[in-house]
Amino acid sequence: MTKVKICGLQEIEHVRAASEAGAAGFVFAPSRRKVSIEQAARLATELPDSVEKIGVFVNADLDEILEAIQKVPLTMVQLHGDETDDLIRSIPVKVIQAFSIRDADDVRKLEQSIADYVLVDAPGIQHRGGSGRRFDWTLLEQAVIEPGRLIVAGGLDTGNVEAAISSLAPYMVDVSSGVETDGKKDAEKIKNFIKTVKGDSMQHTTGTKEETGFFGRFGGQFVPETLMRAVKELEAAYAEAKEDSDFQATYHHYLKEYVGREQPLTFAARLTEAWGGPKVYLKREDLNHTGAHKINNAIGQALLAIRMGKRKIVAETGAGQHGVATATICALLDLECVIFMGEEDIRRQQLNVFRMKLLGAKVESVTKGSATLKDAVNEALRYWVSNVGDTHYLIGSALGPHPFPTMVRDFQSVIGKETRKQIVEKEGRLPDVILACVGGGSNAIGMFHPFVNDEGVRLIGVEAAGEGVDTNRHAATLTKGTEGVLHGAFMKLLQDDNGQVQEAHSISAGLDYPGVGPEHVHLEDIGRVEYKAVTDDEALASVITLSRLEGIIPALESAHAVAEAEKVAAAMGPEEILVICVSGRGDKDMATYAEKLEGLA
Numbered sequence: 001m002t003k004v005k006i007c008g009l010q011e012i013e014h015v016r017a018a019s020e021a022g023a024a025g026f027v028f029a030p031s032r033r034k035v036s037i038e039q040a041a042r043l044a045t046e047l048p049d050s051v052e053k054i055g056v057f058v059n060a061d062l063d064e065i066l067e068a069i070q071k072v073p074l075t076m077v078q079l080h081g082d083e084t085d086d087l088i089r090s091i092p093v094k095v096i097q098a099f100s101i102r103d104a105d106d107v108r109k110l111e112q113s114i115a116d117y118v119l120v121d122a123p124g125i126q127h128r129g130g131s132g133r134r135f136d137w138t139l140l141e142q143a144v145i146e147p148g149r150l151i152v153a154g155g156l157d158t159g160n161v162e163a164a165i166s167s168l169a170p171y172m173v174d175v176s177s178g179v180e181t182d183g184k185k186d187a188e189k190i191k192n193f194i195k196t197v198k199g200d201s202m203q204h205t206t207g208t209k210e211e212t213g214f215f216g217r218f219g220g221q222f223v224p225e226t227l228m229r230a231v232k233e234l235e236a237a238y239a240e241a242k243e244d245s246d247f248q249a250t251y252h253h254y255l256k257e258y259v260g261r262e263q264p265l266t267f268a269a270r271l272t273e274a275w276g277g278p279k280v281y282l283k284r285e286d287l288n289h290t291g292a293h294k295i296n297n298a299i300g301q302a303l304l305a306i307r308m309g310k311r312k313i314v315a316e317t318g319a320g321q322h323g324v325a326t327a328t329i330c331a332l333l334d335l336e337c338v339i340f341m342g343e344e345d346i347r348r349q350q351l352n353v354f355r356m357k358l359l360g361a362k363v364e365s366v367t368k369g370s371a372t373l374k375d376a377v378n379e380a381l382r383y384w385v386s387n388v389g390d391t392h393y394l395i396g397s398a399l400g401p402h403p404f405p406t407m408v409r410d411f412q413s414v415i416g417k418e419t420r421k422q423i424v425e426k427e428g429r430l431p432d433v434i435l436a437c438v439g440g441g442s443n444a445i446g447m448f449h450p451f452v453n454d455e456g457v458r459l460i461g462v463e464a465a466g467e468g469v470d471t472n473r474h475a476a477t478l479t480k481g482t483e484g485v486l487h488g489a490f491m492k493l494l495q496d497d498n499g500q501v502q503e504a505h506s507i508s509a510g511l512d513y514p515g516v517g518p519e520h521v522h523l524e525d526i527g528r529v530e531y532k533a534v535t536d537d538e539a540l541a542s543v544i545t546l547s548r549l550e551g552i553i554p555a556l557e558s559a560h561a562v563a564e565a566e567k568v569a570a571a572m573g574p575e576e577i578l579v580i581c582v583s584g585r586g587d588k589d590m591a592t593y594a595e596k597l598e599g600l601a
């Protein structure tokens with residue numbers, strides 16, 4: 001499906017109108033539409049991650065382009081001048097090279113372009129682009145250029161864009177003048193242009209229909225009638241909050257002042273040397289207040305609950321990290337807090353149980369089923385059904401009925417956004433490989449989401465193989481599971497032939513879950529993310545590796561990502577870059593480490 005770029009944005013209301021487009025353009029070249037880097041950075045915060053942020057330059061020097069990539073941050077760069085191939089090669093994000101089309105010679109020039117995309121435009125009048133004029137599309141009939149690289153611009157509007165698409169079949173259409181009235185952007189025209197191009201099929205471009213809660217075929221709202229009202233209320237409240245700059249500012253205030261963000265992307269020098277392959281970087285979610293990534297989501301949802309007038313929170317917890325994060329934020333914001341936790345996990349995570357109680361939460365022990373995370377989610381959902389009037393269910397992973405998977409992903413995307421900015425600052429380019437552990441999948445989806453459109457970045461999720469994926473004691477849902485409904489969403493899960501949910505096993509309580517977030521299932525389905533499984537023993541060995549080489553004792557969950565990273569690194573070269581998300585620290589796992597690693601540690 002053809003993507004839309006709205007170019008020359010300068011005002012917040014127009015940026016918001018462009019939020020359903022595939023791309024937004026900021027002009028840094030001389031023009032009446034010119035913006036400063038600082039202005040573009042402010043405007044870009046209004047756009048969802050799914051929208052490409054494109055900087056338009058005319059013969060700018062590399063330093064200016066790099067500064068804008070870093071500060072806005074830009075995901076693509078559009079060059080409208082006489083830029084050299086050397087400059088194009090030095091740019092660490094995807095590049096669009098613009099060509100003015102007057103005759104067949106111009107068409108031959110664009111065929112030689114080394115850029116990722118070529119943009120065809122009418123010759124400028126006062127400036128190099130944004131003229132509002134069309135060029136002769138028939139000149140492109142003989143052009144040798146893959147449609148997947150072609151972007152059409154120049155004099156497009158709602159009246160002619162369908163004809164441009166049917167005659168040129170481009171990857172993207174680009175408009176500026178055609179969505180303006182009296183030389184200023186017009187929000188209605190922007191929305192109409194997007195609607196005209198995308199029509200009813202708008203949601204299919206990424207293979208997701210997030211506003212209806214589906215990622216491809218996965219997700220949805222499979223809940224009893226008694227919960228439907230609460231789920232719909234939450235959906236509407238989150239849709240509003242997401243667009244509300246005051247809500248976003250409050251959320252980011254807590255991330256900075258309370259959680260301690262941004263967290264470093266630490267270069268792991270000794271690990272790099274020991275593995276003898278790529279440069280290894282660690283994204284340090286272990287340094288967050290409360291010790292793991294879980295607090296990023298707990299803060300967002302607690303603020304949303306208050307916005308909805310709900311001052312009681314129910315949550316589930318496996319390893320206890322989400323329970324502690326929830327109890328912490330409830331203490332801070334004076335909310336009543338009930339946490340459901342499996343009896344088996346209470347035994348494994350004594351320290352976190354005490355922390356939750358100390359913070360004022362009520363911890364309810366769940367003895368049903370395997371007495372682990374799945375059973376805790378069941379009980380938390382039951383509690384929510386009975387108390388839905390004044391209680392918010394603060395789910396801890398990218399699971400559950402819509403809007404939970406999208407909402408949790410959005411709150412956790414701070415991990416990937418920071419990583420993206422930091423690696424460009426440190427290395428001037430994006431990494432080759434990123435790994436994160438997957439239980440329900442929240443740290444992984446938060447890390448992966450800002451990179452999903454970067455085809456050159458290999459994304460690897462690591463599940464728990466427990467005692468081996470060929471035994472019946474593992475939690476490798478994506479590797480071994482089959483499609484079905486669990487906890488309100490269509491996903492992959494471990495189930496028997498009668499659809500009965502099977503018990504999962506992992507030494508790590510946070511990965512010990514028989515389902516997985518629906519967006520991960522979709523990303524596996526379309527082949528964008530690879531999912532691997534690591535055994536209990538391999539994870540334990542990596543706890544020692546990271547502790548001894550970097551002085552970082554990881555959580556058992558994060559150690560799974562480290563173990564797979566070691567295997568992946570073996571096939572990589574020294575010029576390559578690998579990033580591991582260290583989702584949490586190992587304090588909570590000390591009893592397990594003392595028992596299992598005695599004699600080794």
Ligand SMILES: O=C(O)c1ccccc1NCC(=O)[C@H](O)[C@H](O)COP(=O)(O)O
Pocket residue numbers: 007008025027029030031032033056057058080119121127128129130131132133153154155156174175176177178
């Ligand atoms: O918009 C400008 O003023 C501009 C100035 C210098 C270089 C590029 C510029 N704009 C790029 C674009 O807006 C689009 O790529 C395209 O040219 C839009 O064309 P149109 O819809 O005809 O305004």
